[in-house]
Amino acid sequence: MIDLLARTAAVAPDRVAVVTDLGEATYGELAAEARSVAAALIERGLSRVAIVEPDARLVIALLAGAASAGVEACQYLPDLDPDEFAVQAQANGHDQVITRRSDLVGELIDPEALTSGVPTDHGHPGAAVQQLLILTTGSTGQPKAARHDWRVLAGRLEEVAPTPEWRWLLAYGLHQFAGLQVVLHVLASGSTLVAPFPRQPRDGLRAITELGVDAVSATPTYWRFLLAEARGRGATMPPLRQITLGGEAASEALLLALRDWFPAARITHVYASTEVGSVLAVNDGRPGFDAALLRSPQRPEGRLEIRDGELWVRGSAGMVEYAGQATLAPFSADADGWRPTGDLVEVVGERVHFRGRDSEVINVGGVKVHPLPVEERIAAVAGVAMVRVYGRANKLTGAIVAAEIVAEQGVVPDELRAAVRDAVADLPRAWQPRSLQFVEQIKTVGSKTIRRVEA
Amino acid sequence: MTTTPESILALIGEFLTRASKSRDDLSAQTSLWADGLELDSLEAAELSAMLEDAYGTDPFSVGATMPETVADVLAFYEGARTA
Numbered sequence: 001m002i003d004l005l006a007r008t009a010a011v012a013p014d015r016v017a018v019v020t021d022l023g024e025a026t027y028g029e030l031a032a033e034a035r036s037v038a039a040a041l042i043e044r045g046l047s048r049v050a051i052v053e054p055d056a057r058l059v060i061a062l063l064a065g066a067a068s069a070g071v072e073a074c075q076y077l078p079d080l081d082p083d084e085f086a087v088q089a090q091a092n093g094h095d096q097v098i099t100r101r102s103d104l105v106g107e108l109i110d111p112e113a114l115t116s117g118v119p120t121d122h123g124h125p126g127a128a129v130q131q132l133l134i135l136t137t138g139s140t141g142q143p144k145a146a147r148h149d150w151r152v153l154a155g156r157l158e159e160v161a162p163t164p165e166w167r168w169l170l171a172y173g174l175h176q177f178a179g180l181q182v183v184l185h186v187l188a189s190g191s192t193l194v195a196p197f198p199r200q201p202r203d204g205l206r207a208i209t210e211l212g213v214d215a216v217s218a219t220p221t222y223w224r225f226l227l228a229e230a231r232g233r234g235a236t237m238p239p240l241r242q243i244t245l246g247g248e249a250a251s252e253a254l255l256l257a258l259r260d261w262f263p264a265a266r267i268t269h270v271y272a273s274t275e276v277g278s279v280l281a282v283n284d285g286r287p288g289f290d291a292a293l294l295r296s297p298q299r300p301e302g303r304l305e306i307r308d309g310e311l312w313v314r315g316s317a318g319m320v321e322y323a324g325q326a327t328l329a330p331f332s333a334d335a336d337g338w339r340p341t342g343d344l345v346e347v348v349g350e351r352v353h354f355r356g357r358d359s360e361v362i363n364v365g366g367v368k369v370h371p372l373p374v375e376e377r378i379a380a381v382a383g384v385a386m387v388r389v390y391g392r393a394n395k396l397t398g399a400i401v402a403a404e405i406v407a408e409q410g411v412v413p414d415e416l417r418a419a420v421r422d423a424v425a426d427l428p429r430a431w432q433p434r435s436l437q438f439v440e441q442i443k444t445v446g447s448k449t450i451r452r453v454e455a
Numbered sequence: 456m457t458t459t460p461e462s463i464l465a466l467i468g469e470f471l472t473r474a475s476k477s478r479d480d481l482s483a484q485t486s487l488w489a490d491g492l493e494l495d496s497l498e499a500a501e502l503s504a505m506l507e508d509a510y511g512t513d514p515f516s517v518g519a520t521m522p523e524t525v526a527d528v529l530a531f532y533e534g535a536r537t538a
Contacts, residue, residue, distance in 0.1 A: 397500045434501035
C-alpha cells in the first residue's frame with residue numbers, strides 16, 4: 001500500500017490524495033505520514049494492532065505504515081460500543097489499539113503520535129508479514145476476521161488506469177473490504193478520495209453536490225437511500241463518470257433509476273466479498289451477469305460455477321483464512337480451490353440472476369421464497385421510497401413473507417397497501433407478503449439491507 | 456391498542472377486507488375454518504401477524520390449542536386482559 005502512495009508522491013507530491021471534513025492531505029504528506037507510522041511501529045516492536053479510527057487520512061497512513069512495517073492491522077467499526085469492542089478484540093487477540101478514543105480496553109495508542117514521528121524509508125527488516133485482517137459485516141452474527149495478503153490484493157491493481165483528475169466518494173466504511181478496495185483503487189489510479197464522516201447516504205449526497213465527486217462505489221441499498229434523499233430534497237445532481245455497485249444484487253429498477261439520474265455514467269456491478277475477494281465486474285448495465293462466464297465444457301477455465309443453486313468461485317483474490325477460527329469452514333476452498341459464496345443464483349436465458357443469500361431464504365410452509373424478487377416488485381410500485389422484504393417467524397407456517405415500506409411523502413398508506421398487494425398478486429401465494437408495515441426507515445447493517453428471518 | 460371485543464372484531468374485519476373475503480356475517484360464532492371464514496394456513500398466518508402487531512400477542516402462536524371460532528380469539532384476549 002505504501003508503494004502505491006509513494007508512486008504518486010514521487011511524481012506529484014502536491015496532488016490531493018484525500019479530502020475529509022477536517023481538510024485535505026496530499027500524496028506527499030500521506031506517504032511521509034505512513035513512513036512515520038512504520039518507523040514508530042517498528043520501534044515499539046508491535047506485530048499486530050487494532051485500529052479504531054474514523055478519519056480516512058489517518059487510517060490510510062496507519063494501514064500503509066503497518067503494511068510497510070510488517071504489522072498485521074485490523075480495523076474495527078470506529079463507533080463500536082466499548083463492551084462490544086472488548087468482546088471482539090479478545091476474540092481476535094488484539095491488545096494494542098490505535099485510536100483517539102479513551103473508552104476502549106487494551107493499550108491505547110494515539111494515532112497522531114505515530115504519524116508525526118521521524119519517517120523511515122525502509123520496512124520491517126526481513127518483513128515476511130504482508131497480512132491484514134478485515135472484519136466481516138457480521139450480518140449473520142459476530143463479525144469474523146478474514147486474513148488477507150496485501151500482495152494478493154495489490155496484485156489486482158496492476159491494470160488500473162491512471163485517472164489523476166477523478167474524485168472518488170468513500171461510501172463504505174474503511175474497515176470494510178469494499179471500502180479498502182475503493183481506497184486501493186484510488187491510490188493505484190492516482191485519484192483523490194472524498195471521505196466524509198459519517199458515511200450515511202445523506203452525507204454522500206452532500207459530498208456529491210458540494211465537494212465535487214466523479215465516481216461513487218456503494219451498495220444498492222446505499223443508492224436507494226441516496227436517491228430517495230435526493231428526490232425528497234429536489235437535489236440537482238452533477239454528472240458522474242463512474243457508478244460502481246457491490247455488496248448486494250442490483251435490481252433492474254435501480255439500474256434504470258441510476259441511468260435516469262446519471263445518463264453519462266458508466267455503471268459497473270462488481271461481485272466481491274470479504275471472504276472471496278473480487279470476482280467479476282459487469283458493465284452492461286443489466287442485472288446479473290452473462291451465463292457464458294460460468295465454467296462449462298467450452299470454458300473449462302471459468303472461475304464461476306453453480307452447485308445446487310449456489311454460486312461457487314475459485315482462484316480469486318480471496319482471504320487466506322479466518323483468523324483464530326480455523327473451524328469456521330463455510331467459505332473454505334475444496335480440493336480444487338472452489339469456494340461456496342452463499343449467494344443463490346438462477347440461470348434465466350443467457351443471464352445469471354442473483355436471488356439473494358442462502359441465509360435469507362424464507363421457508364413458508366415448505367415453500368422456499370427468495371426475498372429479492374418480491375422486493376423488486378414492491379420497489380417498482382409508485383409511492384414506495386424504500387422497501388425491505390424478509391422472513392417473519394410464524395408458528396402456523398414456520399415463516400411468512402414480511403415487508404417494511406418507507407412511503408414517499410403525501411402517499412395514503414391504505415392506497416399504497418392496496419397497490420402493493422396488486423403488484424404481488426400474480427406471485428405464488430406463499431411468496432406474497434402477509435405482513436406489511438409502514439416504517440420511517442428500513443433496517444440495515446452497514447449499508448446492506450437485512451433480509452434474514454426474524455422472530 | 457385496546458383489546459376490546461369491538462376493536463378485535465374491527466381488526467378481523469380489516470383482515471377480511473384485505474383478503475377479499477366476505478365479512479357480512481362476521482360474529483363471535485363464526486368459525487375460522489370450514490363453513491366460516493374458510494381460512495387456509497397462509498391466511499391464518501396473516502391474521503396471526505396482524506393480531507400480534509396490534510396487541511403484542513396472538514392466539515395462534517401462544518395458545519395451547521388453535522382457536523376454532525372468532526369467539527375463541529376474543530376469549531384469548533379477554534383471558535389475557537383479566538389475568
